[in-house]
Amino acid sequence: MARSSELLVLPIALPIAAAFLMPVVANVQASLARWLGIAVVVAALGVAAMLAVDIAQSGPLVAALGGFAPPLGITLYADGISITLLIALLAGGLLFWAASPGDNVRSHVLMVLLMGAGSGLALSGDLFNLFVFYEITAVASYGLVAGRGSGAEAGAALRYLIVGTLGSSLALLGIALVYASTGTLNLADIARLAPERLAGVTGMAAFLLLVLGFGVKAELTPVNTWVPEVYATASARVASLLAGIVSKLAIVIVMRIVVLAFPGEQARELLLVLGIAGVVAGEFAALGSATLIQALSYSSVSQLGLVAIAFAISGTAGVAAGLALALHHALVKPAFFMLAANWRGPIDGLAGAAKATPVAAAVFVFLALSIVGVPPLPGFWAKYLLVTAALAKASPLVLLAIAVVLAAVVVEAAYMFRIAVALYGQPAPERSGPAILRGDLARATLLAAGLAVVTLTAPAVLDAIHRMAAVASDRDAYIAHVLPERGARAALSVSVGVDQRTERSIP
Amino acid sequence: MSLLDILFLGALAVALAMALLGGTRPAGVIATLSYAALLAVLALMEPLLAQSNAAIASSVKFQIIGEEIGWSMNGLGWFFALITVAAALFASWFSSGQWGAVQYDMRRQHVLLAVNVFAMLVLLSSQDLLGLFIGWELVSWASFAMMTQRGGAAARAAYRYILYALAGAMAVLAAIVIIRAHAASFNFADARMAVAALPSATKWTVVALLTAGFGVKMGLLPFHLWQAPAYSETPGASSAFLNAISARMGLYALIVTLLQVIGTDVLTNLSVQFIWLDARDIIMWLAAVTMVVATFIALMQTDARLLLTWHGIGQGGYMLLGVLIASPLGTAGGLMHVMNYGIYQAALILSVASVMHRTGTSDLDRLGGLITRMPLSYVTMLMGIIGLAGLPPMNGFVSKWMIYKSLLEGREPLLLALAFVTTLGTILSVYKLIHNIFLGQLRQEHWEIREAPLSMTVPMLLLGAICFVTGAMPGLTLQLVDRAQAAIGVPLLAHHLGGVTLATGSLNMLWVVGTMLAMMGMGAVIFYLLGGRHRAVHQYDNYAGGHFLSADLRYHFSHEFYPGLARVIGPWYRGWIVRAEASLIRLSDIIGHAWRGSFDAGITPLYVMAALVAGLLWVRSAGGLP
Amino acid sequence: MSENAGSRNPLQLRDQPETCRTADAEERSAWQRVIGRFADNCRARSLFVLHYCTGCGAIELPPTITSRFDMERVGVSPMVTPRQADILLITGYVALKTLKRVILSYEQMQAPKYVIGFGSCTINGGMYWNSYATIKQLDQYIPTDLFIAGCMPRPEAVQEVFLELMRMIDAGKANAWRDYYRNYDHYLANQQALFGPQWHTPTDIVAEAKHYGLMGPGTTGPHTRLLDQHAEWALDRIPEDYPERGENERSER
Amino acid sequence: MTLPWPPEFISANLSEASLLGHAMIAGAVGLIVIGLYAMVVERNLARIILGLALIGSGVNLFLVAVGYRADAAAPILAGSMAPTAMVDPLPQALVLTSIVIDVGVLALALALAIRVHEAFGTLDTREVQRLIAKAAAENDRGSPPHRPDQHVSPSVARKEREKRADIPRLEELM
Amino acid sequence: MTLSLLAELIVMPLIAFVVGLALVLMMRRVRARIERRIGPPLLQPVYDIVKLYAKRTQVSHGIMHDLAIVMLLGGITTSVCFLPVPGLEGLARQGDLLTLVYLMMVPMLGLALGVGSCANPNGSIGISRALTAMLAYDVPFVFVVIGLAVAYGTTSLPEIIAHQQSGGIATWGAAEMPLLAIAGFIAMHAMLGKEPFEIYVAPAEIATGPMAEMSGKYMGALFVMQSFQLYTIGALYVTMFLGGGENWLTFLMKLFAVVFVSVALTNVYGRYKTDKVIRFMWTWPTGIALAGLALVMMH
Secondary structure, three states: OOOOOHHHHHHHHHHHHHHHHHHHHHHHHHHHHHHHHHHHHHHHHHHHHHHHHHHHOOOOEEEEHOOOOOOOOOOOEEOOHHHHHHHHHHHHHHHHOOOOOOOOOHHHHHHHHHHHHHHHHHOOOEHHHHHHHHHHHHHHHHHHHOOOOOOOHHHHHHHHHHHHHHHHHHHHHHHHHHHHOOOOEEEHHHHHHHHOOOOOHHEEEHHHHHHHHHOOOOOOOOOOHHHHHHHOOOOOHHHHHHHHHHHHHHHHHHHHHHHHHHOOOHHHHHHHHHHHHHHHHHHHHOOOOEHHHHHHHHHHHHHHHHHHHHHHOOOHHHHHHHHHHHHHHHHHHHHHHHHHOOOOOOOOHOOHHHHOHHHHHHHHHHHHHHHHHOOOHHHHHHHHHHHHHHHOOOHHHHHHHHHHHHHHHHHHHHHHHHHHHHHOOOOOOOOOOOOOOHHHHHHHHHHHHHHHHHOHHOOOOOHHHHHHHHOOOOOHHHHHHHHHHHOOOHHHEEEEEHHHHHHHHHO | OOOOHHHHHHHHHHHHHHHHHHOOOOHHHHHHHHHHHHHHHHHHHHHHHHOOOOEEEEEEEEEEOEEEHHHHHHHHHHHHHHHHHHHHHHHHHHHHHHHHHOOOOHHHHHHHHHHHHHHHHHHEEEEEEEHHHHHHHHHHHHHHHHHOOOOOOHHHHHHHHHHHHHHHHHHHHHHHHHHHHOOEEEEEHHHHHHHHHOOOOHHHHHHHHHHHHHHHHOOOOOOOOOOOHHHHHOHHHHHHHHHHHHOOHHHHHHHHHHHHHHHHHHHHHHHEOOEEEHHHHHHHHHHHHHHHHHHHHOOOEEEEEHHHHHHHHHOOOOOOOOOOOOHHHHHHHHHHHHHHHHHHHHHHHHHHHHHHHOOOEEEHHHHHOOOOOOHHHHHHHHHHHHHHHOOOOOOOHHHHHHHHHHHHOOOOOHHHHHHHHHHHHHHHHHHHHHHHHHHOOOOOHOOOOOOOOHHHHHHHHHHHHHHHHHHHHHHHHHHHHHHHHHHHOOOOOOOOEEEEOOOOEEEHHHHHHHHHHHHHHHHHHHHHOOOEEEOOOOOOOOOOOOOOOOOOOOOOOOOOHHHHHHHHHHHOOOOOHHHHHHHHHHHHHHHHHHHHHHOOOOOOOOHHHHHHHHHHHHHHHOOOOO | OEEEEHOOHHHHHOOHHHOOOOOOOOHOOHHHHHHHHHHHHOOOOOOEEEEEEOOOHHHHHHHHHHOOOHHHHOOOOOOOOOOOOOOOEOOOEEEEEHHHHHHHHHHHHHHHHHEEEEEHHHOOOOHHOOOOEEEEOHHHOOOEEEEEOEEEEEHHHHHHHHHHHHHHHHEEEEEEEHHHHHOOOHHHHHHHHOOOOOOOOOHHHHHHHHHHOOOOOOOOHHHHHHHHHHOOOOOOOOOOOOOOHHHHOOOOO | OOOOOHHHHHHHOOOOOOOHHHHHHHHHHHHHHHHHHHHHHEEEHHHHHHHHHHHHHHHHHHHHHOOOOOEEEEOOOOOOOOOOEOOHHHHHHHHHHHHHHHHHHHHHHHHHHHHHHHOOOOOEHHHHHHHHHHHHHOOOOOOOOOHHHHHHHHHHHHHHHHHOOOOHHHHHHH | HHHHHHHHHHHHHHHHHHHHHHHHHHHHHHHHHHHHOOOOOHHHHHHHHHHHHOOEEEEOHHHHHHHHHHHHHHHHHHHHOOOOOOEEEEEEEHOOOOHHEEEEEHHHHHHHHHHOOOOHHHHHHHHHHHHHHHHHHHHHHHHHHHHHHHOOOOOOHHHHHHHHHHHHHHHHHHHHHHHHHHHHHHHHHOOOOOOOOOOOOOOOHHHHHOOOOOHHHHHHHHHHHHHHHHHHHHHHHHHHHHHOOOHHHHOOOOOOHHHHHHHHHOOOOOOOOOOHHHHHHHHHHHHHHHHHHHHHHHH
């Protein structure tokens, strides 16, 4: 059967090409350029859908660019997770198109660029390529955060840029270390060599640098300090994209690096510690937040901390839990931001919002219930997967993580329902509750409806996630897919390497 | 389609019907009749349960992440379901008339009541741990919705409740996941085998997590702070429902987990060194301390609803004590107390609700003398408090007597003494309740108050009457308890209509009540037939040391009703737990503030540097490499 | 030492209680008469005393009660509230303010009830005869069964009066309490003369008289009608102008 | 504890320790440390951006150093003849890419810095943070500042919140 | 059997009333003798009750005031019925010690309700004190009851008596469990509501508290109750610690002896304040009872 590997490049190439074309076209006809951008993203989404069907039927796709066979050339790799994130990115981009028709074409270009680079992040199978796409994504998001360039937006964007660039420099340093140790940048090749070459101090240092580097976008502690400021300043759609989807792309990269290049326990412990710190920091910071958007920002930090904890747990169960959490958050958080965009100001001032727009308040409560993790909503199953996965690996640190996760649920409920109680409170006599834009409400309701659908189809969805996680967590399979001719050798050396590694790791 | 399906569908249908019709006038009547129909369904289930002692399964089931979740109701769940539906019946009856007409959100109250009933039925028919947890969360959130509906103080109390409940639920989740990690499935039977094989430390963890988690709902010390304000801020009829049964869901879950999944033998084998206590003893002591502390806190309340809800917390301790003794007598007593408590507590809350309906307050310092204006409410409350205090001839006495006997048989004299002391405290506080509301001087502003309408008084009085009838004929209740006992797997208690016959002292309530009635008849003869005619006088015709009484002069001894006692035990009310809670909140506030301060993009390079240094050091030391 | 109050009471001239009054329903049947006789017998042997210690006379009571004279051996024992007591013992001068309390206490006692005026002060004002603040004759305000003359009367005298009262009760002659019901208007007139037209107590004597069949020709009159304007005993009505606390005192002359 | 010098991979790659190799590594580390130091201590955004540039240069130098071999020639294929020992060409390609990215990003950063200075009249990062928060608060429909607790102690913040009656406060609610 | 039980229902209260009157007389006589007085005549209790019933006017404060009297009389006579006496223990087998302890609280509740409906603050204060005192003395009493139940392995009163009578004085409760007997005696003494535990009556302070508004036959009923109460408490103590009654003679001797000691002690005490009552009751008798309980548990 013919595989559609060749199509893999399209979701990346089309938008990037369009991004360069659009300013030119805009010179002729501005609206044409805008429509071109949207059309390209729609086309990319169509391609992604085709790819998804193919992958669901016959497993991961690999594409070698320029005809160089791996590990020499640049490889694109797509499995269930990548394609899910790709679709989420493109669909999310369309839903939260962060530029309105009246805007300068620049913001449209940035959106298209973000789509293209994000697709690259989802599909790339090459470490340096990842870095490049990461930087393009970052630049596009700085531009989007800067928006129309008011002082606050520019300031937030600049401060974000400084943190982001620092992060990417660290990531590049990490990549250099990896390259120095293994002599290759192809992820599959790195995976093949990792047990021998990356288990030592250098490898761990590289991992530390990579995690800190990619952690900026993945909102990992301690490089997530930009989060509250940017989300509070940028437009709600940008915040939705960054918190909902781009962060997931970054954290999945971290997962890939952990699974493929650093399968040892040490790296996982490091990620676990960062995850725990993120959960604790995010939840506690959110607890006393003054505004809704602030609470949501911190909640986003803690949710990504949860994902990090999940990805730090080895095996399919961990990846599945992380994936479930990530996808759930990708569905829920944008909807929250849509509501929060209209409910600005102190939480206390939100009293009467439920009376003004009952649907919005109901959506909020529904989303809050899910994010807190109330059965039978999807959020519960995600957290349940996390706890069960973690409990299977009962080390003291993991037990601590479980305790933190469970306690975090309570803290999460504390601030979420403090807000919900405020929404349903009586407004001050002279004012009515805040109103809400119809478009925002529609988007939030759409996502909530999606959540409801997932609730009803939870068994099937969880099965699909499990299947994807099984593929993504299988290092040998990845190597075999990308490097078919070296597969057997790789498997052999890997098993030997693992043995050595385990022997060494026992103190 | 099994009877259980019909039950579920029925509850859902009530919720739906109330969502459509809840605002209309006959909504209360419709709801009452629907709950009566549900009761009939439950009654139809009884013979099936009695025949085979098997559970009635629902045909709804689904599979998720490799687990199958289904529902089936056994005798224990059936027993609790009976109380649940009956409580809902009386609550909606009470609100079917004038009381409901003056509520501005009656539709919501009706819907939420039905949703609560449905959630509880789901919980009560869980047949595995996962189903138990899901039902548990459903119940928690359903009652949260019920408590929060009034906003303001109610929302605050409900918010506090949901945090406690969620913390409890998370403890339960942890325990369930631990059990699942060792068991083949979530089934109770599998779980039981797995628990028996666990190492002792894990057993302790599981027991502690389950007790704490489910104990939150029961208001077990020290997780009790939420309950009284949350239940008492709920509107009258809903409050009666919550008080009667909601907290008992915790008991149900504890029975299921501690008795069925873990088993008393495991509990008694988990011993603590040097203090001669095992896990069961510790939980029992916890229950006993809850009982005493909550009751004596109730004694100090100045609000009728708070007083009653605090008692609710304390009464839960009795039930847990009886159940944990795990003898036929003990479990029967504990389970019977669940039902008895539901009856008299509902009567009491409804009585207070009707007083509030008329006077607008439940502040014990602002009432008094209402007996002349609201005699039927008074009679209800009188029956209720006699039940609550556990004095003959009301039903509360029988169940308490059985719990006492079982404690004696289990050779737990200190627990028994605590139970007795609790009863004494209860008598003191219920007298304060009835005295401050109904007895003493009638206040001028209540001069023109009338008795509550029949739609309110009839269900109240009916509850009071049930309280008396089941007190005089405890065999009626014990028959229902049999079903539950059979489901737990405890040998059935031999009983007859009047009570139980034991070698170590029997109880025949028929004779006790009969004697009481006869003697009271004799007292009536002595009092009414002998001696001169009596004449009722005005309340100001009262001996006050020669002082002239008048309306503007408050002459009702109600505030700080037990000064002597307060002087002795007052210093014990330190509010340790309240203060611990407050400091926890402060602490999290401060930590949160610190964390928020730390989110500053300008400091990131410093964090990165620190992370790099710490990370590299850790990498080197943990790597074990040169 | 002891005097029958009846001969001193100007009311007695108007109303001859023993001859003119209609017999109670109970007294018509022989059985009731037997019971009544038995009751009188017991009443005479069981006397609970409320000693209203208005003045110095109280000092004579401890010896009467304790081991020297031991009143309990004849069935007399002290009680502390008018509700429980049979005898109201007024031990000394009665100031105006005290009189209000005395009247209230008397009205709160259960019939049959007896009043003993102790010492000269209750008979004619005694050494306070020219005081503006004391009343001179107790029996103008409440019917008095017996007086004890003297300043101070000795415990023996007290004892003697108790024994005399017991004899009277046993013989069914200690009926001054009936006079209060039957001639309430007269007593009320004297009280109102002192305390003003608004004077009233919480006890509804007229209703009580009606309830127990103790109505007499003088029970109601112009003064009790005055009472109806000021006092509201009915349980179910809020009095529009119920007297404020202390209003009684303000209306005093 | 011994210093991790020379790093494992360097000793593996540098067949014989060359002065240039050591100097490059040391220089890269030095540049990165200086850049980080600048970012930590400086509050002026322009200087921070300079620190960023230093770090970028350091990383690039490090990349070059990774591919360096003391005894090898430049990887230039003249005709079909290949030198026996070549410097690894890949890192140099990477560095080129990296430099291009750095240029773009730094340009963007400086452009933003200019915009910030235009808007706020300052480049002090803390001042900028404060002004951003203020602007965000004003954005919230003229409501009072929505981060009172960022600049005041918890107790003061609590008191401020207490002033707003009838809204469930955290400490009251729990 | 039912017939004999019904007969007991009629006979037992009658006996108790007569004996109770005698006990009241003894109490007053003993007090008089200790005070070097002569004391009331033989029929004084009867005179008092008849006189009170024969009052022409009777003040009622509402239906509850009346019903409370009924409840009070009914409650106390019910507890009388459930106390086994020689030859009459059929009813006692239908309940047990625990039932009896609870039945004895019913008249207290009845009194409290009646006093409350009088709307007299003195009464309410008195009831507040009485209930507090009940809480005070029932704590040691509860330990005593539990100790007894544990020691005899039964709560059936006839069984307890049978056990005590099995070996003469040596198997009496007082001989086997002297500590419990002491604590029980103090608690029982407090139950009588006499000095030093009569703060709730306190005539000069709160005008006899609960009785402040009780007049005529209401008071008379309280007098009746007092005689029943003396009987009940004395008989309960005899049953619990003095081997019950082998026959009526010994039973009455023991009963009078117990009440005699108690009322004699009464005269040498002043009055404790409410909090003093609690403190005393929760320290000494409770401590003694706990020690007794510990001894029992060790056996």
